[in-house]
Amino acid sequence: MISIVLAEEGFSPPDTPRLFATTRHHRVFLAWDNVAEASIDSVTGYADFEGYRIYRSTDFGETWGGPNQRLYDYEGNFVGWKPYAQFDLTEEEDEDFCLYGSDCGNNDPKRGIEISGPDPVNPRFSLGENIGLEYTYIDSHVTDGVQYTYSVVSYDMGLRTFDVEFVWDAGDSTWIADTTWSPSNPDHFVGPDSLNGKPNPTLGYPSLECSMGSSQDDLNFVTVIPGYYASNVSFPSEEEIESFFIRQESTIGTGGISYIIVDRDSLSSSIFRFEIQADLGSTAGEGMACEDPVVYVYEITDSASQSPTDFDYSFGTDTLSDFQIDSLLDLPGATEVGSEIFIPKYRSITNVNRDSDILDGIRFRFDNIQDFIPEDQSALVDTVIWSADSSTIDAMKGVLTYFNSASFNRRLNFDYKIELFSAPTDSTSSQFCSSFFSRVPMRVSNITTGRQVVLKHLDQGYSFPPPLSAEGFGDCEWTRNEPLVFQGDTLVIDSVLTPVSTFTLKTDFDLEVLLPGLKDWSTSDNYIEGDMVQQRIMAWEAIEANSGVEPYSFIDNDGDGVNDSPWKPYYPWSDGEYLIVKMKKFFTDGDAWVVDMSEFGKSHEVTKDDLDLIRVVPNPYIVHSAYNEKVGSRLLRFSRLPNECRILIYTITGELVTSLEYSDPYEGNLWWNLRTGRNQDGPEVAPGLYIYIVEADDLQHVGKFAIVR
Structure with a gap:
C-alpha cells in the first residue's frame, strides 16, 4: 500500500529576492540576488524553487501592464499579469536540482523531472521555457524622464503528484489502476481535492510566487526614472571596458568582460585583481590550462605591487606534501613567506559565463569564447594584420578551418605568421601528387611558440572531392584553393615536443579582376620570357621561351624530382609580404586584470x-x-x-x-x-x-x- 500525506494548506512561496536598480540614458539596469534558490517549502520540506519573473509598471504598481498583459481564467475572471520577462531553470538544472536543499551530494535525491510550460494545476500561468536563470536584466524600452516601477518575484514548481494509467489484466479480466508518482515528490504529498471551488483530480498544488511588493520598503520593489549621468561623471561603456579592466601583460584570453552598476551607494575606491584559475586539459598544448575557468577577485594594495591587502588563511609548509604546497601556491594571489603560505581573502569567486555576486556595488561577468567547434569548423579568428600591398589584400580570399574537433579541443591559443613568396619555395609532403611532395609559395610560423609549422599540401585541384579531371589535381604544384594542412604544428604536450595537425588553410584569388583580358594558353603559339597566359584555374608566366609546352606539365629533366617547366605559376603577391592571424583565445590560468574601483563614477x-x-x-x-x-x-x-x-x-x-x-x-x-x-x-x-x-x-x-x- 502506498502511503500519502495530505496537505491542504500552508504551502509557501520561495523567499523574496532583493532587487537593485540603476539607470542611465534610455536604460534601466536590474539586478537581484539568489537567496530564493535555497528556499524550502514549509509543508513538504522540498526545495521547489523554479525561476524568476519580472513585472514592470508605469503607475507605481497599480497595474503591471496593458490589456494584453492581463491574465483571465476560463470563466473570464482576472487572475494576474503576464511577466515583462521570465527566467527559469534549464532542463538539466531542473532534473539535477537537489530535492531537500542546495547542499547535497551525488547520491542525494534530485528533482528528476524538467519543469516548463503551463502550470498543470493553474494553466494560465507559465512555468518558463527552460531558458536558464539570470540575475541581471537591462530594459532598453524606456523613455528618459518617465517613472518605471519593477518587481522581481521568485516562484516555485508547484506540487506534482501522480499519474494514473489503467492496465488490462488478462488473468483477472479487469482493468487495474497503475499509479506512477512524480520523482519530485518521493514522500507522496497531495493537495486538497478541490481548488477555488473546482475539483482537483490530480491532487496537486499550483505554483506559488512571492509577493510583488507594494512600496520601495519591500525588498523586490523599486521605482526609477532613467536619464543621463551627470555630465562630468564617467562610467565605462561596453566599448571602454578595457580602459577600466586593465589587462595584465601575460594575459592570454580574449573573451568578453561586462559589468553593470547594481548599487551606486556601495561603490568603493578599492583596487581589485581579477584572476583566472583553470585546469589543464589532457590534450592541451604549451601548458594552456583553459578548462573550467573560474574568476577569483581579491583586493590589492596598489596596481604596481599587486600585493593582497587581506589574507584569510595561512598554512605552515613543514607539515605539507610537495603536492599540497604546489596546489596552494597555484591559488590566485597565494604568497609564500618563509615556511608559511598565505591565501588572500577572496571577495568573489565566480565561474566564467556566469554573473557574479555583487562586489562593491557592481556585478561583473566574464564570457569565454565559444567552447564548441563551429558547424563549418571555421577557425575563431580575432584579427588579421596585413603587411602587403592593398591590391594583394583586395585580391585574396582565405578560409582557415580547424583540422578536426580534436584540434579545437586542444585550446589553440596561438597566433600565426603566413609569409608569401612570388614563386614556390618550401617543399612539403603532398597527397595526390605522384612524387609525394610539392613546393608551395607560403611559409607558416606559430608566433606564440616561435616554431615553423610543417605544411601538407592536398593536391586535389580547385574543388573537393577531387575527380581525376579536376583542374589542378595531382600536378604537384600548389594552385589556388588547394588546402594546406598545418600538419606539423609542434607543441609541448606532457613535456614532449609533439607535431600535431591544427588548421587547414585555403587561399583563392580572382584572376579576372587581377589580370583582365588574360588569354588562354594555346598549343600553336610561341611564347617568350615574361608572357602571361591562363590554363585551367591558374595564370602562368613564361620564365623562358617555349612553344607547345603546357604550363601544367611536370617536367623533370635531371631526375631530381623538381619541376623544370618553362612556366611558373602567377601569385598576386610579392616576396616579403605577409599576414598575421590572431586567434580568439580561451581564458587561461593566470590571466589577470586590475580594476581601480574609484574610476567608476x-x-x-x-x-x-x-x-x-x-x-x-x-x-x-x-x-x-x-x-x-x-x-x-x-x-x-x-x-x-x-x-x-x-x-x-x-x-x-x-x-x-x-x-x-x-x-x-x-x-x-x-x-x-x-x-x-x-x-x-x-x-x-x-x-x-x-x-x-x-x-x-x-x-x-x-x-x-x-x-x-
Missing part, C-alpha cells in the same frame, strides 16, 4: 563642453506632458547637469523666479515643479519664455525654455 572638473550638454525637457513645456504629472504637480526636468551646480531661473525681463541647488554624486537630472520662491513653494509660474543660468565652478551656461498652457 569618477568626476572631473566641469568644462564648457560639459555645460553645453545641458537640456531642458520638455521644451517647450506644455501642460500635461508625459513626465508622470498629476494636477497640481507640474514637472520640468533639467538634464545632463554636472553633479554640483546652481540653477537660476529668470523671466524674460530679468526678474528672478527661483534658484535651485543641485548636488548628486552621479545623477545629472533635476526636477522643477514650476513654482516660484526659494523653496519652490510659491505660486506656479505664468506661461511665457524663461531664461536659466547654470553655475558650476567658475563657469556659466545660459539657456531658455518656454511654458505653454
Whole structure:
C-alpha cells in the first residue's frame, strides 16, 4: 500500500529576492540576488524553487501592464499579469536540482523531472521555457524622464503528484489502476481535492510566487526614472571596458568582460585583481590550462605591487606534501613567506559565463569564447594584420578551418605568421601528387611558440572531392584553393615536443579582376620570357621561351624530382609580404586584470563642453506632458547637469523666479515643479519664455525654455 500525506494548506512561496536598480540614458539596469534558490517549502520540506519573473509598471504598481498583459481564467475572471520577462531553470538544472536543499551530494535525491510550460494545476500561468536563470536584466524600452516601477518575484514548481494509467489484466479480466508518482515528490504529498471551488483530480498544488511588493520598503520593489549621468561623471561603456579592466601583460584570453552598476551607494575606491584559475586539459598544448575557468577577485594594495591587502588563511609548509604546497601556491594571489603560505581573502569567486555576486556595488561577468567547434569548423579568428600591398589584400580570399574537433579541443591559443613568396619555395609532403611532395609559395610560423609549422599540401585541384579531371589535381604544384594542412604544428604536450595537425588553410584569388583580358594558353603559339597566359584555374608566366609546352606539365629533366617547366605559376603577391592571424583565445590560468574601483563614477572638473550638454525637457513645456504629472504637480526636468551646480531661473525681463541647488554624486537630472520662491513653494509660474543660468565652478551656461498652457 502506498502511503500519502495530505496537505491542504500552508504551502509557501520561495523567499523574496532583493532587487537593485540603476539607470542611465534610455536604460534601466536590474539586478537581484539568489537567496530564493535555497528556499524550502514549509509543508513538504522540498526545495521547489523554479525561476524568476519580472513585472514592470508605469503607475507605481497599480497595474503591471496593458490589456494584453492581463491574465483571465476560463470563466473570464482576472487572475494576474503576464511577466515583462521570465527566467527559469534549464532542463538539466531542473532534473539535477537537489530535492531537500542546495547542499547535497551525488547520491542525494534530485528533482528528476524538467519543469516548463503551463502550470498543470493553474494553466494560465507559465512555468518558463527552460531558458536558464539570470540575475541581471537591462530594459532598453524606456523613455528618459518617465517613472518605471519593477518587481522581481521568485516562484516555485508547484506540487506534482501522480499519474494514473489503467492496465488490462488478462488473468483477472479487469482493468487495474497503475499509479506512477512524480520523482519530485518521493514522500507522496497531495493537495486538497478541490481548488477555488473546482475539483482537483490530480491532487496537486499550483505554483506559488512571492509577493510583488507594494512600496520601495519591500525588498523586490523599486521605482526609477532613467536619464543621463551627470555630465562630468564617467562610467565605462561596453566599448571602454578595457580602459577600466586593465589587462595584465601575460594575459592570454580574449573573451568578453561586462559589468553593470547594481548599487551606486556601495561603490568603493578599492583596487581589485581579477584572476583566472583553470585546469589543464589532457590534450592541451604549451601548458594552456583553459578548462573550467573560474574568476577569483581579491583586493590589492596598489596596481604596481599587486600585493593582497587581506589574507584569510595561512598554512605552515613543514607539515605539507610537495603536492599540497604546489596546489596552494597555484591559488590566485597565494604568497609564500618563509615556511608559511598565505591565501588572500577572496571577495568573489565566480565561474566564467556566469554573473557574479555583487562586489562593491557592481556585478561583473566574464564570457569565454565559444567552447564548441563551429558547424563549418571555421577557425575563431580575432584579427588579421596585413603587411602587403592593398591590391594583394583586395585580391585574396582565405578560409582557415580547424583540422578536426580534436584540434579545437586542444585550446589553440596561438597566433600565426603566413609569409608569401612570388614563386614556390618550401617543399612539403603532398597527397595526390605522384612524387609525394610539392613546393608551395607560403611559409607558416606559430608566433606564440616561435616554431615553423610543417605544411601538407592536398593536391586535389580547385574543388573537393577531387575527380581525376579536376583542374589542378595531382600536378604537384600548389594552385589556388588547394588546402594546406598545418600538419606539423609542434607543441609541448606532457613535456614532449609533439607535431600535431591544427588548421587547414585555403587561399583563392580572382584572376579576372587581377589580370583582365588574360588569354588562354594555346598549343600553336610561341611564347617568350615574361608572357602571361591562363590554363585551367591558374595564370602562368613564361620564365623562358617555349612553344607547345603546357604550363601544367611536370617536367623533370635531371631526375631530381623538381619541376623544370618553362612556366611558373602567377601569385598576386610579392616576396616579403605577409599576414598575421590572431586567434580568439580561451581564458587561461593566470590571466589577470586590475580594476581601480574609484574610476567608476569618477568626476572631473566641469568644462564648457560639459555645460553645453545641458537640456531642458520638455521644451517647450506644455501642460500635461508625459513626465508622470498629476494636477497640481507640474514637472520640468533639467538634464545632463554636472553633479554640483546652481540653477537660476529668470523671466524674460530679468526678474528672478527661483534658484535651485543641485548636488548628486552621479545623477545629472533635476526636477522643477514650476513654482516660484526659494523653496519652490510659491505660486506656479505664468506661461511665457524663461531664461536659466547654470553655475558650476567658475563657469556659466545660459539657456531658455518656454511654458505653454
